[in-house]
Amino acid sequence: MDLHVDPAGPGGVRKGLMNALREAVRGGRLPPGTRLPSSRTLAVDLGIARNTVADAYADLVAEGWLTSRQGSGTRVAERAVPLPEPPARGRREPGAPVYSLRPGTPDLSAFPRAEWLKAARRALTDAPDEALGYDDPRGRRELRQALAEYLARARGVRADPERIVVCSGFAQGLLVLGRTLRRLGVRDVAVESYGLDFHRGLLRDSGLGTPALPWGARGSDTEALELLAPGAVLLTPGHQFPMGVPLHPERRSAAVDWARRNGGLIVEDDYDGEFRYDRQPVGALQDLDPERVVYLGTASKSLAPGLRLGWMVLPRRLVPEIMRDKGPGWGCGALDQLTLAEFITSGAYDRHIRLMRTRYRRRRDQLVAALAERAPQVRATGIAAGLHAVLELPSGTEQSVIRAANWQGLSVHGLAEFTRPDAILTERRDALVVGYAAPSESAWPGTLDALCRALP
Template sequence: MTVSQTNLAWATLLDVSPREHGRRRLHDRLAHALRTAIRDGRLPEGAVVPPSRALAEELGCSRWVVTEAYGQLVAEGYLCARVGSATRVSWSPDTDPPRSRARRAPERTPIRYDLAPGLPDLRAFPRRRWADAVRTVTGSAVHYDLGLPDPAGHAVLRTTVAQYLRRSRGAEAHAESVSVCAGVTDALVRTCRALRAEGFTDLAVEDPGWGRLREAAASARLRVHPVAVDHEGLRVDDLARTPARAVVVGAAHQFPTGTVLSPARRARLVRWAREVDGFVIEDDYDAEFRYDRHPVAVVQGMDPSRVFLLGSVSKTLSPALGLGWLVAPAAMAPVLRAANAVAAAPPVLDQLALATFIDRGWYDAYLRASRRRFRSRRDLLVRTLGAQVPEGRVAGTAAGLHILLHLPDGSDTQAAVHSATTAGLRLADIGDYRAEPSTKRALVLGYGNISDTDIPPAIALLGEALRSAVPRSRLDEGS
């Protein structure tokens, strides 16, 4: 059978019947059928094979069968699989045998240093304390805790989160207003669905900002309107000129600019929400980390009836825990539940473990130690940049887990990122977070998940990468 014009390997006939392959296991039969199709030329080099889930459904087998077959063919050189890309045929009858080809293929440079934003210090994860919390709740959970979970989350964690947010973030929160989610993105998707159910059609987001927030809004069929951010945070006057009646804001520490929403803008934002009969969705993603003063309180405390508050432990403990929360205005709580009738809370034992971790004071102690560690690491990063990358200018409040490195006009940040990646250094270009194009050039440097000892060699590689991206005249001026 010929391959479709889109160059997908979907339409190719695969005979995996026992009469064709004898008593082989199913994944071996599938690997043999695919291998034969490639050798016969029915699957040409570069053709995309079906996603494992889709092929499993088509064949009426488990996904494991397909992934095992694909893995075998990748090892043999017939297929090529890359993270974030489709799996493709990497051999044809006109080329060398696949095994010899695979040996000659150049290996991708491993990442030695990670300065990309978005992760806390995973090396410092409190394994012993977390294990203690899990062990405690596993032994003490009553039988009904092990039944069907409450979609809004276990009452114990909802109460604990509400108390924590009241004392540490200045929020107006109660157990009834808290929903336990899998993280901030999950919380935002739930909020967007509720807004859509209430007739909202438009949502404003900060620009630049997390692209995942825009994707979450789009998944709820809301039109997205980017609004610029300046040194005082979201430009509320620009927001007022959009048709949106809801906006997502990082008030305590905006990503990726690192700005803090000024007091005047906070007051203006709340007035705007009242004037348009709308809502503010406050993303409180890394507000616990402020190094020059005490963290600012949440906007939600200024008007709980107009502000949704979203948070998680992804930037404090680990995103692998998949635990977050959503504090909704009282009037929207029923709408939120109705619009997310099939939403599931994280595993109950994990919820109870987090509640124990917070109630016993371990979370606060961990945050205090983390602040000291991150403040010292940020200072080291800024000093090292000043010495080795004098052409750059550091921006952003002394908070969070990243800084912004502004580069001279004309710098090719994409070339710098590519050059650094080739050398084993992961970076992020601020352009990756923009909805609208801009002439401003900057790199977003995360320091949460890199050790102190790795910062000097990482910045040395960064300096080398920038030499090819910064105009020669600018380098001369900075030297």
């Protein structure tokens, strides 16, 4: 191989070799797919140490210039960097991602704008004058009625409009609930060892402790609630975030039994309950005891987080207590509420869910197929439902894979980001939490390709 390596350049021999290889790829002298000499051979040719060549190869693989597979050697990547510019919004800032696999985010380009506009026009045309005034802090009656009927049909939630409180997304609902529980004398709300630190922070901001439930093969160990003795527990029982498994039936029962015996409360976060692919939907935990479970849902995953619409289905005794802390200053826009009510009752919401369920399942299948072909040592788990998958990595590689993804212009999140520092786990894993729903349809192929190039 004809390379000019400047050992006196910045960074010494290794940096000089890396720069020479980059220039050879960029200039076309090493086209995509070209197999490079082994590290031993190139070291002999250039008169440098073999470890220097091996380190340079490894760094260029991480950056996306090269690929390395056991049995096929090191080759120039099929789509080597530099990455294409993002479409139509100016040049990419240094370090800014071109692609995103953020978990918990739907495909925003698929928002049903035309159907939503129709629903908004009908809602505005039919809205009574009083809807434009100061509204009931529980939310518009039309939306609460529509939600009661939909949740009973789609999620098995036992509700009537008087038990439903509309809120500005999940975060507001959890914050209000946390304040109410603290005022009623609750000191601790147990949480899962895996989850969002943001949610734990909302509870801590309300003055509540957040002890961790142990995690094992069957999910969160709700039997530990007896020992922890909190006043309430926050769970994602239908599809644990981020691990992607449903709470084991025995542990669902254990949580409800604990709440009944001790006067405790279960806070159920059903964040993506509509999206099930390979198994029957897991019904809401709330159905087991509506007086011991607060059900929290949102339009953030099914439609878009920018709508800022969520809902709480409350035990009857908690409705006046929540209203005392929520008050009129925490209401939601009446016209948006009326539009969502019309969107649901017209059937447009169900049609959109069916469409997106098919689209997300197809992406999930493409992700699994790409891994089998290009990164067979990486296993996808938690894929029977939801908008994300957990990609289990070889031990000790999580941070290096994240760095490699960043070189590809890809924003990814490691499992460590969603793990409490004091988590009680049977084992710690290296993994990525990949939100395959987030890219637009046009960006999905490039995103998937960039991901596969970053994996070991």
